[in-house]
Amino acid sequence: MQNNGNKSLWRRTKVKNFSVAVLTLLIIVFVFLRWLAPHFLPSLFTSVAVPFWRAEFSVASGSLQSPQQLLDENESLKLQLAADELRLNTVRSVELENAELKDLLGRSVDVSIFNAGGTGADATSTQTASSSIGVSREYATFLRMISSQKPAQSRIISPILMRPPFVPYDELIIDGGSDIGFSTGDKVYAPGNVLIGKIVDTLNRTSKVILFSSPGQTYQVMLASSSVSITAIGRGGGQYSAQVSRDISVKAGDFIINPSLNDRAFGVVFHVIADPTQPFQTVLFAPPVNLYQLKWVMIDKSK
């Protein structure tokens, strides 16, 4: 009886020692792998996961539909695209005409009114003229933002295999890696030429994109309406926040640009939190695209 008890205790101790030894060995191997070959484990597991991700993407993109359904959908999308292009050209020509008319209105006012600091009727003219020129400047900035186009030759379109909220850390996993020339630091654009992030890790067939809105990331941005420089802080989920002085006029719909990254629209203000007791107001803004619905991104390989 006593022998059986001793045997059982010995066996349990042996199993425990073996478990501890295996665990310690695993930890040591893991640390060395991360130090000597940092891409070994990600490449290994990604090569297993990529076929599943691509299959899910194909199913979500409609590859299980019949050929006739796909052809019909393709035709209807082409017609919709043609109609949208026509509408966009019409809108652009009206905006250009609007900007030209406002510029003309601005030029017709005598500049000496601003220098003398006119009062009474002159002050009204000053306000009208300065507001016209201010609006005209904003329109010119807006037109420059929407009309400036980067040559598309250096960009590659890439499907998104995994996106938030399923992927933690506010990142995207895109199809394409070093096999098609992606590299760390390449900028990532959403449709509409909206800069949303950059590649931080490249494997053989996939890449990890960190969104600029990742929690804790900070950027120097600018309010397009007032050209005030502010610090944007990523909140995750494609949202940013920034502290702005209470004296600066900000409203929902105002554009945010990031001159250090590009001069295009970086975000659009969707809410302003103003507390009368605080000297600052909190501006919440987000990219003009819904990151949770993105299926494709464009990678700019030019540095």
Added chain:
Amino acid sequence: MNKLTIRIVLDIILFVCIVNAWWYFALPLAVVGAFAFPFYIEFIVAGIMYDALFAMVQGMGVWAYSGTIVSLVLFIMITTLKNFIRR
């Protein structure tokens, strides 16, 4: 259905959850597996796999290994608890 078959099925479900980043399903499943089966090392492998797929990026600091750390800590805690209960 013997225990080995159940363990294999659980491992497959765990794998699917990790590949799709459904950590909120994977974690409770792995905890159940660690309690139900001896030396459930798949728990730690799942944590490492999760980090390898979605984290392990320079500049993320310790957050890049959160899956590995959580799985390791929980595995050790559950193993210790099991040994304590069975004593």
